[in-house]
Amino acid sequence: MMSDLDASTPRVFLARHGETEWAKIGRYTGTTDIELTPIGVEQVSSTGAHLVGPGRLIDPSRLAHIWVSPRKRAQTTLELLFGSHIDTLRKAEKVTTTEDIAEWNYGEYEGLVESEIREGRKRKGLDVHSAWNIWQDGCECGESAQQVTERLDNLISDIQEIQRPCMDGEKPADVILVAHGHILRAFAKRWLKYSMETPLPMMMSPGAIGVLSYRHRDINDRAFFLGISIPSKE
Template identity: 65%
Template sequence: MSDLDASTPRVFLARHGETEWTKNGRYTGSTELDLTAHGVKQVADTAALLVGTGRLIDPARLVGIQVSPRKRAQQTFEQLFQAGSATPEVRIDDERVTLTEDITEWDYGDYEGLLVGEIRASRKQRGLDKEREWNIWKDGCEGGESAQQVRERLDRMISELQDIQKPYMHGEKAVDIVVVAHGLILRAFVKRWLKYPLDMPLPMMMSPGAIAVLSYKNQNIDEPGFFVGMALPAKE
């Protein structure tokens, strides 16, 4: 049996394009930043290749799009489905688009705008982390979200998405979903999709403007999985 029937529901994760803080690695949660010109091009180029009729992300197969309310995520959504799509005549009606705080970036609290090295140095100066270095997956953020708070909102969202897709595991209806959000929260989403604890080591990389694909093995809602590689739709 193949890993995926072509009609098995999928969840596409789209990371926003480059911002000024993305370039230098600063933690960017609630700060509102625009995409850079390069970031806009990143997403537009992705859309031209992957979004459109008969392409990997076919708007006709989408039952919904979940978008972080942050400006950079909304600009990415617009480039994916309004400006950069290979089939601009295909538009996403507003009823299928949901802005939700459930998929906004991790609330970094006191660490907003800092580099990892700066956070660890500050904590060390204050006598913290004597036994091991700070790890966001275990320790969360001072003045921001804990890992448990992030897990709870992601689990709620994943449950809602799977409730939508569960009745259609064999292609009875097209129910693909796109989630447009941020680098760290999308990697956290993958862990919870796979039912892993957030602090489980799972090195992941997701470039600005990138697309990841989740689905289900054996067309089974209880076997959520991810693609380590997949073939693109064949040209007719």
């Protein structure tokens, strides 16, 4: 049987931006443009040094496309991850900045920590029978779980249009999403065909890389890597 780790099967890399001051203290950061902290810069730079480059896990020559959030923290992360390779990727028109992978729009909850959100909803008489859950309840004056689902499903469709002709390794067709913690976890749920409200505890550190792909080179059998071997650079 063919190994699921065969790198010729197209992959989707998820890259979370590095630490910001708001993320560090748990403030919900959606549309607010905020810079990386010095530690955030180090996180992403270290990830790039270890995982990005010719012969590494994320080989720029194997990338078919990059989608990146418009927010500065994601844009900076893209530049730090790819370093000198980013100019070549841009010239090849392989980089798209899009709201499709922007962070969840938190609406009235922008800049708040979770305890403040819950207290505010309680004062309004909400969540009488169960605690607020963004995956189910969405955000007041922001995005609902259904709205997030729809934009991510559209993006998944675009990705699969690129990868469908390449399932047998006809040519490299890896892609990468450079974005934010909540939206990347939401993307992983939809990649696995789970609804937003399906309980699926996930963690993703600032500056981290996640990997999704397909089992058995089947475009309809989307999966995630529980663990992945790191290629040795020649």
